[in-house]
Amino acid sequence: MATELSSLMTQGPRRSLGHGVGLRPPHYSYVLEYKPPIAWFEVISENFMGLGDQSGGKPVSVLERVRENYPIVLHGVSLSIGSVDPLNSIYLGKLKALIQQIEPAWVADHFCWTGVDGENLHDLLPLPYNEETIMHVSSKIAQVQDFLGRQMLFENVSSYLTYESSEMTEWAFITEIAKRSGCGVLLDINNVFVSATNHGFDPVEFLNGIPVEIVGQFHLAGHSQRVAHGASDQDGQGGKTTFLIDTHDHPVCDPVWALYEKAVKRFGKVPTLIEWDDKLPTFPELLSESDKARAIEERVLGQQDSKHIEAAKQGESRRTSAMASMDHHRA
Amino acid sequence: MLSEIADVTPLPRASRLDIYAEAYFARLVDSLAKDFEAVHSILEEESFRKLVADYLEAYPSKTPNIGEVGRGFPRYVRASAFASSVPYLADLAELEWALIEAFYAENVPGFDPASLASLSPEAWSDVRLVLHPSVRLLCLRWPVDAIWKARHEADVPTELSPDDTKLLVYRQGVTLNVDRIDSLQGKLLELISGKLPLGAALEQLQSEFDMEASEQAGTSETELVQLFQQWFSRWVAAGIIQSVEVPR
Numbered sequence: 001m002a003t004e005l006s007s008l009m010t011q012g013p014r015r016s017l018g019h020g021v022g023l024r025p026p027h028y029s030y031v032l033e034y035k036p037p038i039a040w041f042e043v044i045s046e047n048f049m050g051l052g053d054q055s056g057g058k059p060v061s062v063l064e065r066v067r068e069n070y071p072i073v074l075h076g077v078s079l080s081i082g083s084v085d086p087l088n089s090i091y092l093g094k095l096k097a098l099i100q101q102i103e104p105a106w107v108a109d110h111f112c113w114t115g116v117d118g119e120n121l122h123d124l125l126p127l128p129y130n131e132e133t134i135m136h137v138s139s140k141i142a143q144v145q146d147f148l149g150r151q152m153l154f155e156n157v158s159s160y161l162t163y164e165s166s167e168m169t170e171w172a173f174i175t176e177i178a179k180r181s182g183c184g185v186l187l188d189i190n191n192v193f194v195s196a197t198n199h200g201f202d203p204v205e206f207l208n209g210i211p212v213e214i215v216g217q218f219h220l221a222g223h224s225q226r227v228a229h230g231a232s233d234q235d236g237q238g239g240k241t242t243f244l245i246d247t248h249d250h251p252v253c254d255p256v257w258a259l260y261e262k263a264v265k266r267f268g269k270v271p272t273l274i275e276w277d278d279k280l281p282t283f284p285e286l287l288s289e290s291d292k293a294r295a296i297e298e299r300v301l302g303q304q305d306s307k308h309i310e311a312a313k314q315g316e317s318r319r320t321s322a323m324a325s326m327d328h329h330r331a
Numbered sequence: 332m333l334s335e336i337a338d339v340t341p342l343p344r345a346s347r348l349d350i351y352a353e354a355y356f357a358r359l360v361d362s363l364a365k366d367f368e369a370v371h372s373i374l375e376e377e378s379f380r381k382l383v384a385d386y387l388e389a390y391p392s393k394t395p396n397i398g399e400v401g402r403g404f405p406r407y408v409r410a411s412a413f414a415s416s417v418p419y420l421a422d423l424a425e426l427e428w429a430l431i432e433a434f435y436a437e438n439v440p441g442f443d444p445a446s447l448a449s450l451s452p453e454a455w456s457d458v459r460l461v462l463h464p465s466v467r468l469l470c471l472r473w474p475v476d477a478i479w480k481a482r483h484e485a486d487v488p489t490e491l492s493p494d495d496t497k498l499l500v501y502r503q504g505v506t507l508n509v510d511r512i513d514s515l516q517g518k519l520l521e522l523i524s525g526k527l528p529l530g531a532a533l534e535q536l537q538s539e540f541d542m543e544a545s546e547q548a549g550t551s552e553t554e555l556v557q558l559f560q561q562w563f564s565r566w567v568a569a570g571i572i573q574s575v576e577v578p579r
Contacts (some may be wrong), residue, residue, distance in 0.1 A: 046396045050435045057435040058505050078395035091395045100373070119391045121355055122362075122400075161347035200340070226350075241341040245350070272468045 015216070017105055017271040021201035021296075028062050035069055037245045038287060040105060042273050048102075054288040056098065063104065067102055073217070073273075074104040078120060081140050084234035088200045096148055105271075106216065108153040110175060110188045111129045111137070125178040128163035132143060134180065140180035144319065153216045154178075155186035157195040158223070158246030170195065171209030173196070178214045185210060187267070188219035189260045190252065190275075203259055207266055215267050218265040220260060220293060221275040222250025249278035250288060264300040272297065335537040356380075359387060359400060359443075367427045368402045369422060369482040370408070373489060381389055382411065398435070401428060419473035419491050426475050429467040429500040438463035442572045450577065456530025460523045463500035465569055468520050470495070476509050503570040510569075515540065516562055533559060 023031065030036070048056040048063055056063075063072065078091065101108060112124040123156035127133050145152055153220075156174060178185055187210060196203035224247040252260075262271070267316070274289045281289075332339075336344040358382045364371040371379050374535055375564050386407045392400045405428050408414075409421035450458070474496045481487050497517035499510045518539065522532035 034405070043517075047398065049396055049438070050400050051396065051402075051432065053392075054435065054437055054464075057438060058502060059435070061438055061505060115392075120394060121394060122354060122397050125351070133379060160350040161344065163337065164337050164492050165335065167336070198342075241555055243342065245354070279441055330533065 015270060017269065019294045020071075020271065020273045021286050021290050022075070022273060022277070023076075024280060027282050027283045027286070028066075031230055032062070032065055034283075036283060036287055037253075038070070040071040040073060040271070040273075042073040042075045045074040045107070046078050046097060048098055049217070050093075053090055053093065060098075060101065063102060070201075071105045071273075072102055074102065076107070076109040077122075077124065078113040078114055079109040079144065080112075080120075081109060081144070081329070082111065082125075082133065082137050083116055084136070084252065085116055085118065087140060087143060088146065092147055093270065095178060099148065105155060106184075107148065107150065108155060108217065110155045111159050111177070112157045112249040113209045119293050123155040126157060126159035126161065126163075127173075128172055129166040129168045131167065132174060134176050138177050138180035139182050140263075141177065145182065151182060151184060153186040155182040155188050155219065156191050156195075157188075158191040158198075158244075160198055160243065160245075162199060164223045168321075169201070169206075173210045173215065176211060183212045184216035186217040186219060187215050188221070188261065189263055189271075190219065190223055190256050191246060193256050193259055194223050194246050197244045204262060207259070207263055208298075214265050215263075215270055218260070218263060218267075218270050218272040220252045220256065220272060221248045221249055222252055223256075224250065247278060251281075252292070257292070260293065261296050261300055264297050268283060269297065269301060276322060335492060351377055352402065356384060356387075359392070359397075362397050363401050363404065365429055369427055369479045369487075371426050372482050372487050373417065373420065373423070373478065382408070382413070382504070385411070398431065401431065404428065418493075419475050419478075421477055422469075422471040422473045425471065425476040426469060426479055426498060426500070426509070429469055429498075430509070433465040433467055433500050433502045433507055436463075436502060439464060439573050441570060442567060442574055445568050447575060450575075454577065457528050457578050459526060459528055461574045461576060462520070462524055463501060463571055463573045465500075466520075466524070467500040468517060468524065469498040469500065470517065471498065472496075474511075476511055479509060501569065502569055508569070515535065515558070519559070520561070531561075550573065 020040035020042055021038055023041040023043050031278075033047045038235040041309060043063060048059045068071065074095075076095065079095075080088075094185075095107075110124045111127060113127060114123060114125065115121045127137065141152065141154070154174075154177070156170065159170075177183065187207075192203045192206045195201075196206065224243050225244045227241070258273075272293050274286060274288075274293065276286055276289075280286070333344055333348065336348060338344045360380050363383050363517070364379065374382070375563065384405055387400075392404045394400065394402075405421055405424035408424045413420045472493055472495065473491050474494050475491070476487055476498055477491070495514070496513050497514055499508075499512050499517070499520070501508055501510075515536065519532060519536050522535055523529070527535065533552075535553065537555055563572075
């Protein structure tokens with residue numbers, strides 16, 4: 001069943017959904033009035049799940065109107081799949097009802113925990129990368145997917161710390177969970193870059209460690225630099241070191257665009273979303289950020305297309321890249 | 332706890348954990364400042380941050396929706412030191428929470444007054460009026476709606492005189508409304524939301540006001556029915572009525 005689900009999500013027609021942006025309340029009226037040219041929107045699921053055990057109220061009626069014109073992807077932040085707390089059945093019931101109401105293209109959350117003992121820290125906290133956690137998270141993801149009757153995508157988070165009990169890389173951890181649970185991966189290119197900087201690994205190694213067929217979506221976002229105090233002074237920086245914080249309040253930076261280009265080369269055509277949460281630009285500015293991503297994708301895949309024609313002539317076309325090529329023509 | 336965190340360059344583990352601690356408060360202060368923007372506009376930034384930090388310490392979030400974190404905030408403010416230094420602050424917080432509840436209240440189909448066309452005048456006394464799920468009736472000591480309405484202006488009024496105030500908070504379509512209503516109308520809405528049939532609610536209203544010898548005392552039954560008719564058509568127009576239940 002896991003394999004079946006996985007192929008549905010990451011290799012089906014949804015793979016060609018194209019370029020979207022995160023929809024935030026300050027842009028609601030613009031989007032409803034002007035119906036801007038964007039392929040799809042992603043929204044934070046919890047914003048449409050109401051209070052207590054009620055459903056969503058005003059936000060949902062806005063979302064239903066947006067849904068009339070665009071595909072919607074639900075992006076959750078409170079499933080807390082890594083927590084040792086049991087799954088929250090009220091939350092899951094409300095998520096299922098929202099899915100039935102909105103009929104999203106797909107549903108995602110994060111490889112993280114957000115709290116314990118019923119408390120919510122409203123943050124995406126990193127997990128230890130080891131066998132015990134893989135077993136725990138895989139079994140919880142399987143429960144959620146069974147309950148919702150659909151595959152989910154899970155996103156790699158930006159992190160600022162790692163654990164003594166980690167035994168493997170983050171990409172090996174994610175890959176193993178996807179394999180065991182049948183979930184897909186939402187690869188956040190900015191988070192790869194932020195974590196790579198904060199923990200001193202090579203972001204390209206992360207990309208190369210994720211199998212092509214498990215990735216169903218990309219995220220791109222801006223981050224902030226922070227000078228952190230208390231660093232060791234071995235590098236002569238006076239105990240100060242630059243840290244990256246995943247703030248979603250800036251344009252995407254050049255090194256992240258460069259990493260996105262590498263990701264497109266490796267993974268082919270993957271639905272790509274610009275996330276912007278704070279210090280929001282105008283909607284047209286947000287749209288132009290998404291156009292940059294599209295231009296990079298077209299440039300990379302255009303080159304790959306011509307390579308494919310060559311490869312096809314020689315009868316050695318690989319399945320995944322051929323699919324990327326097909327999707328490209330359809331789009 | 333700290334020993335679980337890997338101590339790797341370039342930053343010691345305590346500093347790594349601090350990043351999360353700072354982000355936690357920054358995120359929740361920011362979220363509550365948006366949810367309670369009038370309260371936020373009244374207080375000095377530092378006082379607001381301290382109030383939120385104390386509140387979260389006492390009532391950590393247990394909700395998946397960050398928009399629900401402020402549920403206990405009005406009650407916390409009422410019991411805080413601000414009860415004496417800014418006595419209307421808790422009323423203002425209560426109004427802002429009611430607006431959040433109205434914002435998130437369930438969507439229900441609109442009420443069609445044409446469905447009442449066949450109702451005989453006698454039958455009205457037995458009907459029950461069901462209010463829209465977004466309706467909140469607030470009985471406050473301070474007229475804080477004045478502050479809320481001015482919250483985006485350069486000069487938010489910070490001096491208020493106590494004045495018993497009834498506010499009707501409701502969502503009409505996608506618009507949130509705060510209406511000041513007189514005590515007679517407020518009392519009737521209270522009785523109605525307590526599920527009393529309309530006839531009984533009007534009777535109780537009349538006897539209570541006669542007993543209190545308030546300015547509305549001596550309102551005759553006919554006058555009361557006329558008043559009700561005016562209010563009812565206003566409530567229907569404003570989407571405050573969800574349905575009218577007629578007993579069979």
